[in-house]
Amino acid sequence: MDPKPHFETLARYNRWANRRLYDAAAQLSDAQFREDRGAFFRSMRGTLNHILVADRVWLERIEGTGPKPSALDETLFDDFAGLRAAREAEDERILRVLASTPAERFASVLSYRSMAGTPHALPFAQVLTHVFNHQTHHRGQAHGLLSQFGLEAPSIDFVYFLLELK
Template sequence: MDPKPHFETLARYNRWANRRLYEVAAQLSDAQFREDRGAFFGSVRGTLNHILVADRVWLERIEGEGPKPSSLDEILHDGFAGLRTAREAEDERILRVLAATPAERFESVLSYRSMAGTPHELPFAQIVTHIFNHQTHHRGQAHTLLSQFGLDAPSIDFVYFLLETK
């Protein structure tokens, strides 16, 4: 099986889920967006910034270029509007990177350095899987935070994406 179409589907799902989550997060006041609720990255602001940071770290490793955040808790965008715009652009970047990736690269190994500078090698397909799994994990945290504010957090399960877009 050629894994490329599968990863392109995950990238489209990723964009869909992020859009749905951000639509609800847009209902937060600025104070709510910033409020530390005891989540791993504190707030909705911290959690959504972390997802963007991690995507940029991995895409820089994959492409060998692009923004390279200095820490996993870096706040790239202080306000919601700028963060939302950056998220939409990053989702499009993920789609472009996967579209430009030759199918055989999914069978290769990616050599990279961790944030601490430690060298690692992992199968490229597993790295791409990690990117999407990581987003799902932290979107779940953001989803919980939105629910804690009394907002109607959206259904963002993969199966709903498949049913809606088939």
């Protein structure tokens, strides 16, 4: 199986799920967006910023260029509108990176340094799997936060994305 189309589908799903989540989160007041609800990254603001931080960390490792956050809990964007625009741009960046990735790279190893400077090497395809799995994990937390605020959390399961493609 050629892994590139699979990862490109995951990138399109990722963008779809993020748009649905952000559409729902747009209903939050600014106070709710910032409110510490006991989530791992405290608030909706913290959770959504963390997802963006992690994507930027991994894409910088993959591309060797781009923004390089300094901490996993860094607040890249304090306001929802700025964060949403940055999320859209990052999702498009992920799609561009995958489109320009040569097929042979999916079988390669990615060598990188952790944020603490420790060297690591992992199979490139497994790194990409982590990037998408990480987003799914934290989108689930954001989904729970929406429910805590009494909002209808959108269906963001992969299967619903696939069914929409039909």
